[in-house]
Amino acid sequence: MLTSTKTGTFRFVLVAVLMLLLQACQAGEETTPAGANAGDETSTTASGTQTRSDEGGTDGRGGTLVVAMTAGNVPLPDIVPTEGSEGRRFVTYQLYDGLVRWDLSRDDATSVPRPGLAESWDISEDMMTWTFHLREGVKFHDGTDWNADAAVFGLDRILNQESEWYSASLGGAIATYTKKIDSYEKIDDYTLAIHMKEPYALLHWDLTWVRFASPDAVKTYGNDGYIQHPVGTGPFRFVSMEQGVNMILEPNTEYWGEVPKLDQLILRPMPEASSRLAALQTGEVNWAEVPPPESMEMLRQEGFQVLLNNYPHMWPIILNLQVEPWDNKLVRQAANYAIDRDGMANDLLGGAANPAVQFMYEGHDWYSEDGTTYSYDPEKAKELLAEAGYPDGFETVFVVPSSGSGNMWPLPMIEFLQQNLAEVGIDVEVEVMEWGALIQTYRPGFPPGENVGGVMVSTGSYAPMHAFDRNFASTSVPPAGNNKGLYDNQRVDELLREVQVASEEEFIPLMKELNSIVTDDAPWLFVVHDLNLRVVASNVKGVVMAQNWFIDLDTVWVE
Template identity: 25%
Template sequence: MALGLFTACGSDGGSEGDADTAEDFDFSCPERTDGDPAPDEAANESQPFVFGSPGDPTSIDPVLASDGETFRVTRQIFETLISTDCTDNAPGLAESWDQNPEGTEWTFHLREGVTFHDGDALDGAAVCANFDRWANFKGGYQSPNFSYYYSAIFGGFAENDPEMGIETESLYEGCTADGLDATISLSKYTSSFPGAFSLSSFSILSPTSIAAIADVPLEAADSPLPEYSQTAGTLAGTGAFTLTDWNHSEQQVTLTRNDDYWGEKAGVKTLIFRTISDETARRQALEAGDIHGYDLAAPADVQPLLDAGFQVPVRGVFNLLYLAYTQGQAPLEDHAVREALSYAVDRQRIVDNVLPPGGLVANQFQPPSLEGWSEDVVEYEYDTEKAKDMLAEAGQEDLSLTFCYPTDVTRPYMPAPKDIFDMIAADLEAAGVTVEAKPITWVEYIPTTRSGECPLYLLGWTGDFSDPYNFLGTWFAAPSTEWGFDNAEVFDSIAAANTEPDEATRVDLWKTANEAVMEELPGLPLSSSPPSIAFAANVYPPDVSPLTQEDFSQVYFTAGS
């Protein structure tokens, strides 16, 4: 197979890893540059394709998850009404869809002849059963710890549980079925739709699956996930693979080709996702032939892998890394302190030394490729002396802060968490701040940061669909312990943009929202990165996705490699 299988259009900017401005970059998706090689039929039937993932999945029920490692697995088993092509909406289980003029009714015209893995037929009633199930969640199922995406997109539930802290009314008003049509009604327009219908959390389960789990309790926000979500056998989707086994002790998930799949059959009979949290260990496993691909190749490993004959396609830039300031932790409620810390950080150094070529310094909380990116946000250029002076003026010459960072993980926006932490910590120390390092394992990191326990921490986001609300709204649509601020101007500006149906007006409102967020300065946007994914030479890899939404049914072993 030719090593030039992909050209990554989004990774050409700058030189020797340097990045300039958003105008220097093409954010389009990678394109294939050669034809489809012949498959090795015997290998594809007998040899499992093993992919090294950076982390474990959390749940086989997609609605109870919010992490990319879970969705990497569930996306192969379950499908959504809308799919994505690069970052654009594309047909999924629905061949087409339309909306009323107000954008409050969405009618999906489903594919004919689609069956679930358990034999149930896909129709409008099956779609409505899923949306009605989510809207009527009770107790712990309403906790953002479990149904994060549902509450983030739809607001509330049919009956909000006060113990779960959900106070907003639900956008979801109901679903009606007519044969292969399903019409979902919303209380008002929001720019999140139709893109949100592509979210993996909103994957469609079979009616039999829904009936089997209807009475499974989840009483509290800190309850363990239900057993059905941790094992194979209960949930059926429509995807190109079925779940065969989830071996928790060996950190391995095994999938088997669905030979009754409605679309093109998967290239390999058996697909295994094996968790290898250390990026060096992932590379060594590929080099040894123990796995056939892995995600998040370290930037320093890319060229050596290419030189050794491996394939390393690069995804487009569609993510953001940030340094968060938790305003519930003194003295970060002081805007002058947050400004001083922002001036202290050399973001270009992170891009030049840690990120792969094509990395970009961020100056607002969304990638430049989305509508509403503003050229008029407040800028915080690197200036150590200015940071020192501002801290002195704020009476914080002896400031000491705990700084959290994740261990045992790499993310698309954060290829080397410890290295990035070390650089920022050194910058803050140079400005006179005493930094207390607090490394936290990934499994505990998200709950810890969301609860507001870390004054400073590193985190980020890879976009789920092409709309600014998926970034700004995810973080700043309402007060939260994660950020600890209550700025009505910020919340109102995001709400105004999200509910404006006129495109030109909405773009201007998103610009205003970005400007309001950077005035508030809840954190410092650091960078956007084009993450790499590596494969063996004898593998035909999937189309790489800026959303990290690869379809592994496209993978197969090639003949004569």
């Protein structure tokens, strides 16, 4: 039974199954920190899948790309947009640049940072100061200069609470990636120094998430009005936006990098998978994020290009370790053994995901070959529940989004998971929330006084600190990070301190140990690693499915 409450949350009980590290700093002679090359590019392309659109040569140009996003609305286009990571993928990464950006040119290797608005950087011997040599001649879309003053203004906007232009919402949303920064200063017009709170060799990874807006535009329109007039240095410029309908972008013909090949980019919010499928088939759009999984073969037969690839992204249930019985490790392990991941990945999702037997996916540098893996073993799950004192199981509540950024097909997936858990005695009541409301409700953590056992928030693990510090450090409880369940393991904290100054030889073993401990402790239900499904029309060319959440639209054109 489905009922609506005044908060817009739907509560119901579902009963049936519906179905690595631095390659980028090679751009100059800058000093690299200890461990800078640990986690080099690793070929882990999804076997037997199409990871590029039909290129049709490399000199094509033009056309209008119309993207059906999973977002519930048009993302508001500040440097940290609304609509979660979907907003970052299609809006932030197109309108704005950072000092560092991702290398999205390869589909056969994990993505690594490369120079962006900084041409190169140096790291002091004690790893306390990073000096960035800024790219000269770059203009914001309003014609104003990118320089060290603009960089300081941008950092003030997210870090300096004394600044007139400080935004608490932006600063909080990006705090995971800036919490190691102590101070920063302009050295000269094109040199910026960032000073750390402690020795830190991984700042370049974190800065892939920090983007810069035009100081003149922010001062003209204010932090609130700016979202109607966004101005960055990125490959696309803002044209117009109508909430609930679309955002229109055009190429930045003065872009310092590769000028986009498209004539126009239109972003449309379509939170329902069936709507994205229909729009694709009727030609209303020529690019659709995650259409229904059962449609993939049909779409191939109709001539569409079905694109899949590995990337560090998981569909989990983040558990609330502050409520019983999820505070019991045996219970968490039992629930993980109860999940038929192969059935979900291959039968329900049609091969659009891989089983998440560990936090990191098999084939990744940080996967632990000797660590705990969660096979489908209902009998073992029952034994662990009995050992934990729950021979008859228990009741719990999970909150899931109805759709949204990176969440695949959450309703049939939670039904499948719910049935798995019911078979070992765990009775799950499901609350369904609109994605934007869920983000606002659970970004600060689990609301106090509510007996919610877990929340489904898809999670990426693109960089060392993004993967482990953000999610599992005891210092990363909201709003400082994504440790919503208040997981606390002293050894994990120790390893994270070691990782941030590790040598090349030390780095990967440390990351493997982190993955092994987190997997064994099971602060989450590790369900599936999705394969970044998107479908494009046959005349969409130049798409490269990088092993990253982000995608480079500069190379794309439409015949």
